[in-house]
Amino acid sequence: GAVVSQHPSRVICKSGTSVKIECRSLDFQATTMFWYRQFPKQSLMLMATSNEGSKATYEQGVEKDKFLINHASLTLSTLTVTSAHPEDSSFYICSAEGGKGEDNYGYTFGSGTRLTVV
Amino acid sequence: QKEVEQNSGPLSVPEGAIASLNCTYSDRGSQSFFWYRQYSGKSPELIMSIYSNGDKEDGRFTAQLNKASQYVSLLIRDSQPSDSATYLCAVNVYTGRRALTFGSGTRLQVQP
Numbered sequence: 001g002a003v004v005s006q007h008p009s010r011v012i013c014k015s016g017t018s019v020k021i022e023c024r025s026l027d028f029q030a031t032t033m034f035w036y037r038q039f040p041k042q043s044l045m046l047m048a049t050s051n052e053g054s055k056a057t058y059e060q061g062v063e064k065d066k067f068l069i070n071h072a073s074l075t076l077s078t079l080t081v082t083s084a085h086p087e088d089s090s091f092y093i094c095s096a097e098g099g100k101g102e103d104n105y106g107y108t109f110g111s112g113t114r115l116t117v118v
Numbered sequence: 119q120k121e122v123e124q125n126s127g128p129l130s131v132p133e134g135a136i137a138s139l140n141c142t143y144s145d146r147g148s149q150s151f152f153w154y155r156q157y158s159g160k161s162p163e164l165i166m167s168i169y170s171n172g173d174k175e176d177g178r179f180t181a182q183l184n185k186a187s188q189y190v191s192l193l194i195r196d197s198q199p200s201d202s203a204t205y206l207c208a209v210n211v212y213t214g215r216r217a218l219t220f221g222s223g224t225r226l227q228v229q230p
Contacts (some may be wrong), residue, residue, distance in 0.1 A: 015167045041222050043221060110161060112160065
């Protein structure tokens, strides 16, 4: 089946630094990538939607200058958390929508990135 | 009113019993409905999708959709301790918006 590889799985960074999270669709084209954030004991909250080659659409309340999303190719999307602060500590998950040829794979989730800002 | 609502639980059932998980949604235009299972610290994994009114069965799992009542449910037969997880209901809430909107999840505990 479709696989989205997400890295890193865990990262600890110092307050004020930036962290990049990568999501790669393996063997299929991710025409759209969704980025979610999940705080402990809460559900997934959509942060932004990106289509290959165009600017991401951010949800209300999500700072586009803080959470930089790049979707330069049909197999790679990145989320960069800039000037991270402890309140950005969360579980970040990408979800790719796409397919291969005539097959539509629906939504495929990455394995998630646990970010801890100290 | 939340767009997708679930009882947070925990729902506790004995091993071998049927677990019934419920979800309601607010947008009548919603077309696609999904159930995901999420273990602690892990990413959600798809259990079932359902698009039409009625029941859809896959192994021990049955999804039920009633668009008139804006209600979708998941039944797990012969529950196993390994089914203990949080179950997330997800919906395409708005026409033209492809992102999924998730409920807050129901924590299921299957007692051995």
